[in-house]
Amino acid sequence: MLSFSYQLRNLLRRRARTAATIGGIAATTMLVIAMNAFADGMTTAAAGSARDDTVFLLGVSAEVDLVRSVIPRGSAEVAAAAAPGVLTVDGLRAASVELHIATRTGDQVGLIRGVTEAGYLVHPQVTVVDGREPRAPFEIMVGSLAGTRMGLPPAELAVGRTMRLEHRDFTIVGRFAAPATTFEAEIWARLPDVMLATKREDVSCIVLRLERPENLSEVQLFAGRRLDLEITAVTERELLQTLASSLGPIAALARWMAAMAVIAGAFACANTMFAAVLARTRELATLRALGYSPFAVAAGLVQESVMVAFAGGAVGSLLAFAIGSVSLRYPMGALQLEPDLPSRAIGLSAALVSGLLGGIVPAVRAVRIPLVEAIGGRA
Amino acid sequence: MREVFAFLPYVVRTALRARTRSLLTLLGASMAMALFAFVRTVDDGVQALDERSQQPVLVVFQDSRFCPLTSELPLRYERDIAAVPGVAAVLPTLVFINSCRSNLDLVTLHGVAQDDLENLYDLELLAGSVAAWKTASDGALVGERLAQRRKLEVGARVRLGEVDVLVSGIVRSTFAGVANLAFVHLDQLGLARKRQGAATEFLVKVAPGADPEQVAQRIDDHFRTDEARTDTKSMQAFVAAAIGEITQVVEFARWLGYLAVLVIVLVLANTVHISAESRAGEMAVLETVGMTKGKLMALIASEGIGLGLCGGLIGTGIVVGLLTAWPVTLGVEGYGIDLVPGPDTVLHSLLAALAIGVVASLIPAFSVARRPLHRAVKEE
Numbered sequence: 001m002l003s004f005s006y007q008l009r010n011l012l013r014r015r016a017r018t019a020a021t022i023g024g025i026a027a028t029t030m031l032v033i034a035m036n037a038f039a040d041g042m043t044t045a046a047a048g049s050a051r052d053d054t055v056f057l058l059g060v061s062a063e064v065d066l067v068r069s070v071i072p073r074g075s076a077e078v079a080a081a082a083a084p085g086v087l088t089v090d091g092l093r094a095a096s097v098e099l100h101i102a103t104r105t106g107d108q109v110g111l112i113r114g115v116t117e118a119g120y121l122v123h124p125q126v127t128v129v130d131g132r133e134p135r136a137p138f139e140i141m142v143g144s145l146a147g148t149r150m151g152l153p154p155a156e157l158a159v160g161r162t163m164r165l166e167h168r169d170f171t172i173v174g175r176f177a178a179p180a181t182t183f184e185a186e187i188w189a190r191l192p193d194v195m196l197a198t199k200r201e202d203v204s205c206i207v208l209r210l211e212r213p214e215n216l217s218e219v220q221l222f223a224g225r226r227l228d229l230e231i232t233a234v235t236e237r238e239l240l241q242t243l244a245s246s247l248g249p250i251a252a253l254a255r256w257m258a259a260m261a262v263i264a265g266a267f268a269c270a271n272t273m274f275a276a277v278l279a280r281t282r283e284l285a286t287l288r289a290l291g292y293s294p295f296a297v298a299a300g301l302v303q304e305s306v307m308v309a310f311a312g313g314a315v316g317s318l319l320a321f322a323i324g325s326v327s328l329r330y331p332m333g334a335l336q337l338e339p340d341l342p343s344r345a346i347g348l349s350a351a352l353v354s355g356l357l358g359g360i361v362p363a364v365r366a367v368r369i370p371l372v373e374a375i376g377g378r379a
Numbered sequence: 380m381r382e383v384f385a386f387l388p389y390v391v392r393t394a395l396r397a398r399t400r401s402l403l404t405l406l407g408a409s410m411a412m413a414l415f416a417f418v419r420t421v422d423d424g425v426q427a428l429d430e431r432s433q434q435p436v437l438v439v440f441q442d443s444r445f446c447p448l449t450s451e452l453p454l455r456y457e458r459d460i461a462a463v464p465g466v467a468a469v470l471p472t473l474v475f476i477n478s479c480r481s482n483l484d485l486v487t488l489h490g491v492a493q494d495d496l497e498n499l500y501d502l503e504l505l506a507g508s509v510a511a512w513k514t515a516s517d518g519a520l521v522g523e524r525l526a527q528r529r530k531l532e533v534g535a536r537v538r539l540g541e542v543d544v545l546v547s548g549i550v551r552s553t554f555a556g557v558a559n560l561a562f563v564h565l566d567q568l569g570l571a572r573k574r575q576g577a578a579t580e581f582l583v584k585v586a587p588g589a590d591p592e593q594v595a596q597r598i599d600d601h602f603r604t605d606e607a608r609t610d611t612k613s614m615q616a617f618v619a620a621a622i623g624e625i626t627q628v629v630e631f632a633r634w635l636g637y638l639a640v641l642v643i644v645l646v647l648a649n650t651v652h653i654s655a656e657s658r659a660g661e662m663a664v665l666e667t668v669g670m671t672k673g674k675l676m677a678l679i680a681s682e683g684i685g686l687g688l689c690g691g692l693i694g695t696g697i698v699v700g701l702l703t704a705w706p707v708t709l710g711v712e713g714y715g716i717d718l719v720p721g722p723d724t725v726l727h728s729l730l731a732a733l734a735i736g737v738v739a740s741l742i743p744a745f746s747v748a749r750r751p752l753h754r755a756v757k758e759e
Contacts, residue, residue, distance in 0.1 A: 017649055024645035031414075031638050038631070068448050102445035102479070104610075107623055109445045166443050198443070199607075249483040250709075257417070260410045261639065267407030268646045274400050275653040328631055331624040331711050332446070332480045337631075365399075 002292065002300035010280075011304060017275065018308060021268055025312020025351050026319065028265030033320045033339050033347035035258035039251035040343070041328075041335035043244050052213040054122060054236035057083070057206040057223060066100050066239070069204045073097075073195070075229045076203045080118075083222055085215025086208050087121070094121040094209035099194050099202075102332060103166055108150040110165060111186045111332065112140075114194030114203075122209040125181050126188075131159040131174030133188070138197075140165075140189045141174030145334040148327035149185040163187075166197035182243075185334035206231075262350045265309075270358035273305045277366040284366050285374030294367035301366055302359035309355020313348040320344060386674075390681045397654065401686065404650040408690025408732075409697065411643040416691075416698040416720065416728040418636030423724045424709070424716040425622055425629055432555035432618035436499065437595050439581040440617070442608035446479030447579045447713045452607050454576050463597050465589030468498040473568050474579035475540050476713040481625060485710025486525070486540045487560040490568030496520075499582050500552055507533035507548030516567060518547035524558035524717055528706045542571045555618050559708055559715030583611070621712035640735060643690065647739035651683040655743040659750065666752055676744035683740030684733065691732020695725055 011018045057079050058069040071079075080095035087094040099114035113119075120126065120133065134140055142157045143149075155161075162169050170189060178184050195201070208219060216235060223233040277284070287297055320339040327336050394401045439460060441450035454471055461469045473490035493513045496502075502509075505523055512518040519539065521531055526549045531537060535546045539561055550557065569575040583598070585591045595611035602609045612620070655662070662675055699720045708715040 017652060020645045020649040020652070024642050024649070027638050027641045027645065031635060031642070034631075034635060034638075102449060103443045104445045104620070105443065107620060109624065243480070247480065247482070250481060253483070257414055257635070260414055261642070264407045264410035264414075264639070264642050264646070267403045267410070268642065268649070271400060271403045271407065271646060271650055271653075274403065275649075275657075279657070326631070328627045329624065330481050330628050331621075 002287070002296060002303075004303075007300055007304045007307060011308060014279075021271075021308050022312040022315060024268040025265050025309050025354060026316035028261050028268070028354065029313045029316025029347040029351045030320050031261035032258045032350040033317065033343050034337065035254045035261070036346050037337040037339055037343045038328075038335075039254040039258075041337050042247045042251045042254075042330075050235075050237040050240045051209075052235070052237060053087075053210045055208045055210060055216060055219050056234045056236060056239050057208065057219075057231045058204075058234055060230045060232050066204055070202045071205065071229075071231060072202050075231070076206050079223075079226070079229050079231055080206045080208075082226075083206070083208055084218045085210050085212075087211045089121055092118060092121065094118055096122045096207040097191060097203050098205055098207060099191055099198070099200060100204040101166075101194060101198055101200075103198075105164060108152065110146065110150050112165065112194055113183075113186050113188050114191035115188055116191050119188070119207070122207040123178075123183065125178040126176050126183055127178065128174050129177045131172075133174055133176075134190050134193075135173075137190070138168060138170050138193050139173045140170040140187050141176050142172055143184040143186045143188075144175070144177045145184040145327060145336060146187050148329050148336075149334040151329065166194075168193075168197045182240075182333055184336075207236075258350070262354055265312075265351065265354035266357040268354070268358065270305075270361060273301060273359050273362040274365075277301065277362045281366075281369065281374050282376075285369070285371055288367070288371055289375065298363035298367045301363035302356065305359025305362075306352060306355040309351045309358070310348075312355075313351025316351065317344040317348050320347065386678060386681070390678065390685060393654065393658070394682055394685065397657075400650060400653065404646060404686050405690055405693065407646045408643045408687060408735075409693035411639040411646070412691045412694025412728065412732055413697045414639035414694075415636045415643075415731060416695040416724065417718075418632045418639075419724050419727050419731075420698060420702065420718050420720045421629060421632055421709070421716070423721065423727075424718050425625075427719075427721075428555055428618060428714060428716050429615070429622060431553060432615045434554060434614045435585050435591065436554075436614045437583040437585060437591060437598070437611050438614055438617040439583060439598055439609050439611045440579075442599075442610040444610075445712070447474035447476055448479055450474075450579045451574065451577045452579070452581065452609065454578050456578070456581060456602065456605075456609070459601060460581055460583060460598055463594060463601065465586050465594040465597070466583055467586040467589075468495070468584040470495045470499040470582040470584075471565065471578040472580050472582060473565055473572070473574060473577065474713060475542070475568060475572055476710070477540050478710065479712060481628075482710045483707055484528075485559055485708055485713075485715045486529075487556070487710075487713050487715075488519075488540045488542060488568055489560050489562050490565040491562055492565050496562060499584055500554055500557065502557075503551045505549045505551055507546070509548060512547035512562070515545050515547055516564060517543060517545050518564070519544035520548045520550050520562040521546055522558040522560050523549055523551045524706065524708060524715065525561060528559075528708060542568065555614065556714045558717065559710075582614075618714060621714050622716075625709070625711050625716075640731065643687070643735050644739045647683050647687055647690075647735065648742060650686065651679060651740050651743040652746070654682055655679050655747050659747075662747055662750075663752055672748040676748050679744040679747050680737065680740035683743070684736030687732045687736025687739065688729065691729050691735075694732075695720070695728040698728075699725065 059071045076097045096118040101112045147157050161172050220233045223231050325338045444450040457471045475488040477486045512520050598611045707718040
């Protein structure tokens with residue numbers, strides 16, 4: 001096999017060309033990381049937080065959509081108190097009556113969730129990271145991405161600040177985190193305050209945390225039998241998968257764009273390697289004449305291509321890391337594009353695939369030239 | 380210019396001489412230009428929706444509500460709105476959309492009173508008849524884009540947004556959103572969605588000469604203490620607020636488009652550089668027989684520009700072909716952003732390809748021009 005230092009010297013011999021290829025691959029890598037992070041952010045936030053022991057009771061006409069779900073408050077309280085198989089913690093049933101509202105104030109759209117004390121039992125993903133949860137009237141706590149969702153700077157969402165929602169002033173008493181979930185973009189308040197501010201007499205859903213996932217059939221039977229309540233039972237997984245599936249085509253589109261970027265990167269590598277092969281026809285033939293097998297020469301060329309791709313991939317990954325996470329708002333949510341280790345690994349892998357694909361064809365071509373012609377410099 | 384064109388066959392022959400290299404460059408540039416053209420299409424789609432919303436119409440929505448699924452106003456408001464000075468016509472509309480979130484399969488149903496529809500909308504019937512729609516209780520007038528996406532024809536019985544309808548006609552309009560919605564009867568939709576006696580919004584045509592802002596203010600003042608407060612905006616402001624929800628995503632896509640451009644610039648520059656290096660002696664001969672440095676630079680640049688333009692044509696062609704074969708509409712708050720690469724999109728993409736070709740060729744062209752003749756001749 002050809003030595004590593006020989007291949008490295010070859011790359012350094014044509015610095016401008018190598019630098020341009022590395023630049024192209026770096027840009028391709030960044031594209032792949034960005035598109036992958038976007039697609040992941042879209043689908044993970046939607047489906048990543050699903051728990052098997054959590055069930056939603058929705059209004060019968062809601063299908064599996066929380067925004068469309070409406071249940072009279074009285075019916076919701078009855079369902080929360082009577083649903084079977086529900087977990088009890090310190091005497092409190094894990095049955096949360098909730099109201100979900102998308103509220104508009106000027107150009108800002110906020111997602112408000114009105115909850116009771118049981119809300120913190122059924123959504124254990126939510127952790128208060130600053131201040132406390134709302135206890136007194138017209139207090140709220142905001143999610144980590146609520147600022148992105150509403151287009152507000154972090155300072156305006158600091159604990160102690162006041163926020164005007166639904167023509168009422170709410171005091172921010174806490175901040176919460178719930179990584180990789182849709183909760184992060186929300187604002188949580190006490191259920192009675194949200195109902196009062198929005199003049200709503202009904203709620204959106206009842207969220208139940210079951211003692212064990214097997215209790216689901218009991219809850220479904222309960223929802224089916226209590227026709228007077230007009231509710232239907234849907235698992236959290238089913239609900240979030242429906243949401244993820246509606247966002248799926250957009251994520252798929254992003255992944256297609258990433259694939260196109262990889263193909264463009266592969267062509268960039270192939271181009272450079274073809275030029276390298278053509279410029280070194282005689283040199284490569286000499287190596288073969290000296291006894292290097294065609295495989296060794298071809299493998300050396302592929303290695304060169306992969307080395308360039310690796311350098312480009314590393315530069316792209318480092319740049320993506322330096323840029324850091326980016327928050328984006330989208331209708332009814334917000335997502336965080338995180339160039340985390342898996343995303344960067346995918347970007348680097350895509351770069352290596354580009355190098356490999358781009359190196360194989362020129363390498364095969366180089367060793368298929370008859371030795372006599374190649375030594376004569378005819379490619 | 381004639382002299383430049385005289386060398387065109389020479390430039391083509393040069394590109395064909397290194398077929399594999401040119402082909403790889405072309406394919407790489409095509410893929411990246413397809414990305415760029417797609418991003419441009421999204422951008423142009425947003426702009427087109429904004430332009431179509433510039434109508435002398437006000438939208439009366441429930442105050443503080445975001446999605447049409449959450450706005451609910453009593454139908455009786457129609458009488459009061461019609462009595463407000465400056466109002467020419469009112470159309471109560473019950474809206475149903477399949478999702479308030481972004482999606483690629485937007486279905487919007489507008490339940491409207493059959494006699495009032497044409498007072499507000501300027502509709503051009505492409506197929507079927509409005510009279511047939513009025514007589515069929517489950518009839519639907521379908522926007523042309525929705526009909527195209529769902530492959531709907533007049534007379535077909537289909538399920539749209541969980542409601543069974545008979546396609547009575549296919550319509551076109553200059554109004555924002557109409558292309559992606561289906562008009563159904565208000566009573567039918569109210570019954571199906573259990574929202575009888577309610578409207579999602581009222582569309583208000585402002586009388587000629589009336590000030591839309593004053594009319595909007597009067598309407599909101601009138602309902603300030605009523606059952607549900609209203610928020611009245613011009614159609615343009617209303618649509619702009621919906622578009623605002625995806626501004627950041629569009630901006631993000633735009634940056635990806637710029638990255639794609641950077642990839643093409645580097646691939647092209649590399650190719651032109653390689654081509655110029657391998658023909659150093661040939662260039663020297665041309666210079667020796669009297670060709671000026673400027674013309675030599677033009678020769679080098681024309682290869683990059685040609686490849687860039689061809690890549691632009693292929694990439695844009697791919698996007699136009701795919702989006703024509705599989706129409707895509709990005710739904711946002713009930714409005715559809717149609718991804719239709721029109722003449723402007725194609726022109727912008729080709730201009731970008733031209734600029735990319737010029738930029739990518741600059742360094743190789745200058746490096747040829749700066750090379751001393753005696754050294755270049757030695758390479759022959």
